[in-house]
Amino acid sequence: MPKLPQRFSLDGRKALVTGASRGLGVTICDVLSAAGADIVAVARSEADMAETRRIVEGHGRQCLTVVADLSDPTVPDAVAKTVTAAWGGVDIVVNNAGVSFPRPLVEQTVEEWDTVQAINLRAPWLLARAFAPGMIERKRGKIVNISSQASSVALIDHGAYVASKAGLNGLTKVMTAEWAAHNIQANAICPTVVWTPMGERVWSVGNKLEKLLEKIPAGRVATPEDVADTVLYLASDASSMVNGQEIFVDGGYTAL
Structure with missing residues (x-):
């Protein structure tokens, strides 16, 4: 059996990370590249990925940046062609x-609903569909879908988001059913609120955070590192028997 550091090493691996220009995406790129992976960073702005590139290259790894608007259904295939x-x-x-x-269901617009489903649910399917054939050919692959605890519990004013993440969990299971025989592991990480600039902006309003913390036994929200370290585990050989799972990084919220 390989020694412990080797089981968590990503040396020689290439990892594509979407939403790689800010918040959680930057931290994921940081952790994976520190573990040895070269990074394909995907985001809507080249300029916004400058910090991601600096971090990845600071670990001595390569960083390929790809500008993409994942709300466009033609873009994931184009991303795959560029990367390949x-x-x-x-x-x-x-x-x-x-x-x-965030909006009550009766106020949510069709345009907002469609955008959420396009980016949160359709794009992961299209990207996985584009890269899976190469993984099947190489008989090895890892797909990590960032879902949410809201995939399993109601979150007021987040109907479109909840629907997209519940769908993403179901999609993850079908990926497993169809691709596990090819040594491809697909898993979903379901965090509670992650304290990124976006999370802080949404949850610092009024007493929203205080009410949320009352439901989390750990008494805190997640850090980007909490989630990124879980991504590393699922991306490494250490998780080769973990497949089709919804892994809650929520401080015990869903245990109650």
């Missing part, structure tokens, strides 16, 4: 990009 031409494919896909338009 440059690097021959990837070993790890981390579907991290996500959006939400």
Whole structure:
């Protein structure tokens, strides 16, 4: 059996991370590249990925940046073609990009609903569909979908978001059913609120955070590192028997 550090090493691996220009995405790129992976960073702005590139290259790894608007259904295939031409494919896909338009169900617009489903649910399917054939050919692959505890519990004013994340969990299970025989592991990480600038902006209003913390036995929200370290585990050989799972990084919220 390989020694412990080797089981968690990503040396020689290539990992694609969406939403890689800010918040959780940057931390995921940091952790995976520190573990040895070269990074394909995907986001809507090249300029916004400058810090991600600096961090990845600071670990001595390569960083390929790809500008993409994942709300466009033609873009994931285009991303895959660009990456395959440059690097021959990837070993790890981390579907991290996500959006939400917090609003009561009776006020949510169809345009907002469709945008949330396009980015949070359709894009992960299309990216996985594009990269899975190469993983099948190489008989190895990791797909990590960043879902949410809201995939399993109601969250007021987040109907579109909850629906997208519940769908993402179901999609993850079908990926497992269809691709596990090819040594591809697909799993969903379901965090509670992650304290990124976006999380702080949404949850610092009024007493929203105080009410949330009352439901979390750990007494705190998640840090980006809490989630990124879980991504590393699922991206590494250490998790080779973990497949089709919804892993809650929620301080015990869903245990009550």
